[in-house]
Amino acid sequence: MTRKTSSLKFEKPVMNIICLFLILTFNSCLYELNEFYDNPVNKDPTPPTISVVQLDLAVDTVYAYGYHTAAFNFKTSNQEIQGAKLLIDNVVVDSVASSNGVFQFSGYSTNNGIHKLTLQVFTKSGTGSIADKLGGESFVNSRNWVLVVDKDQSKNVSNTAKNGFLNISWKKYKSSDFVSYLVYRGNWEGELICTTQNLNFTDSTYVNEGAFYTVYVKKKDGYTLEWGSLYLARNYSMIHLDIDNNNQYYLWWNKIPYYNAVKSLTFKLGTKTQQSTNVNDTVFKTNLHFNDYCDFTLTIEPQKKNRNYQWKLSDFNYTFSESAGIHVNITSYWYNPLTQISKDIVACFYNDTIRKFQLSTLKFISKQELKYKGNRLYGVTLSPNGKFILGGIDYPNRVAINLETNQSYLSTNILSYAVNVSQSFYISDVGTGVVKGYPSFENAYESVFDYITHQGYTYHYSKSIADSILISPDGQYYISDGYGYYKNNGTISSIFYVKGRYEFFPFDSNKLMVLNDAVLTVYQCYPFKKLWEFNQPDIMFNIDYYNNEILCGSTNKLRIRSLKDGSIINDIPMTITPTSWEEYFLYNHVILYANQYAYRVK
């Protein structure tokens, strides 16, 4: 018993040590994987030889216009081909992990010009190493091309008239993947009208009606590239109206360049229609008179009617719809008054601009914007010889501007019965005018007002306001409802009375024209006396004092009479009988109708 006890005491630490030993033994004696397979490799393989079975790239220069494809197929003498890369300027643009396939690259993402195109073919290294098996080792075969990128196809297509037909031509597509050119007509629902390998196409159906052509390149990969387009606009204003030496109006147009495609021409003026098969016809004579409305249609019928002709006949019509006369368009408003400031020049104020129009050339010679310190002018009048302009800026303030010196003279608080700033007032060539006012209606008066010195001279009192007042170009004479006044050294005196329509001569203030019924009389103002007189039974429109010519309206004609004796100088036939004296004016042998149309008196 004693022995057992001592034995157990001895055993406990021994067992602990044994257990610890066993644990350590177990852990250290677990199976460990120490085996490896060392891959046998060839450290010095021979480079392979790459042969080309197929390569859709040009020999030395590649042209890229848009998206480009190039099929390839390579063979290797030894190591397997891993793939190929295509680089533009050393930047990879496409890669294929095969010995054959199709490269795609785009000219759109490259600048126009010359670049370097590189093709790299990768093969395995042949070492058999892990890296080789994974493509991490390779032999590289490279080849370079000159790459020409041309993305700008806007000028690729052009047109000419050739042998009387429309000929469309285009630049050559130089890339090796070319198959053919496709020509479409129409910018929507376009119609394929030609497939060709030539560089031009003749559209024998086109007769100038306007068209949109698009040329595509069909490529070997089946895709098409828009090679260029061409828009031929209709010339809507191809018809012109002119007048010959016999004062006969005629319509004319340039010969249609595609005349051989034309079958016939049809002319329609008003309700009358006439047809011609002579494509050389470029003139249509009319029996129109000045200011007649010309409603003319030229219809061009093509020899071959294309699809366009079937559903848009109006494209083959050309119209001219305007009044007979030379279209001058001095102002848009016929009631905007013109002032003949010299023999050959009329002027007007329109759209904040003083416009001067030369009658001998029928052209504007100047357009000058005119505002007063940024303010628009209203109710503007020009002095008879164009030296001053007078306009309102706000009621009752008016500004006079000397057009020769550009000096402005603002007059404030001018009494006037003008209820708004648009009321016009005469101004003379010396900067004076007539101001009407009524402090009380019982004591209305008219004053001569000097816009330069801002001084006024009351010369006429009346309980009624004058209907018609006028001031002479030199500012010396005034007429109020027929009563003539003369201002001399600050003294104003009444010197005459006339009845009817009256005007001062623009270049001679001492001469006064008076038309009373059918009698035209020219007076000297001071001392007042009759100079000459004649009978003028027509409706008087205006007088060109510089040429001594009177424009009148008569039955179916405009008539020009002499201011000297009333004799008939010229009759201009009209379809209508002109009656409105506000619409017809004669200036320096030019008749203007409504500021829009002109007629040269020959």
Place this chain on the structure above:
Amino acid sequence: MKKKVLLFIAVFHIITFKAQTIKYGFESGIGTYQMSDLREYLRVSIQDNVLQPKIVANFPAYLYFQPSILFHHKSHSWGFNVGLMSTGARASIRDYSGEYRYDNKAVGFAPAFFEELLLYKKDKISLYIHADVGLLYSNVQLKEYFNVNTQVFTDKSMKIMSFGLFAKPEVKAVYPINDNIDVEANIGYHFDIYSGPLVQETDPITYFRYALFQNGKKTQWNGIRIGLGCSYHFK
């Protein structure tokens, strides 16, 4: 009948326990391991590998260790032991440009109850028939590693486990060196009675719930066990 058998076993062991000699033993030896599922799994795993690695170790025979405690009475003994087995497999390829390896390392931990009966005795040498029945916990570590040109692309590992039951009959010869120490030699065969599917590591309850309905790759520790051991006993 079942109750009678259980009652007999209990009475038998109580009687023998009373008259026991306690022995602490340690046994180690070589075991072969079938591992057919894991071998197939490794083969399939690398068969399409472009690197074409070779299987350089495929669950070879390896040492096992087994401490035990034994209660001895006359010609009959019983006790408990704990077996520890390990083996593994590797697919590998390496050269100057890189290395690929796929490791599969299996460890089995097998606590068991055993019984021994004396068959034959001559001089000092005794020959026993011995049988183990026990639980088997397997832990398998899968590890894949790949680098090319010093750049490591793959370095990942995963642990999976399974539970099972096993039996191991063997024949054992015992030679006493002195009164306290015996040396032993044995040869036997490990049978997997039940082997559960391998799953990622989890607790036993969750595992058995899963294993009840699932099938899959298994560890097969079946194989011959040849071992030497020694034991120390108190009298």
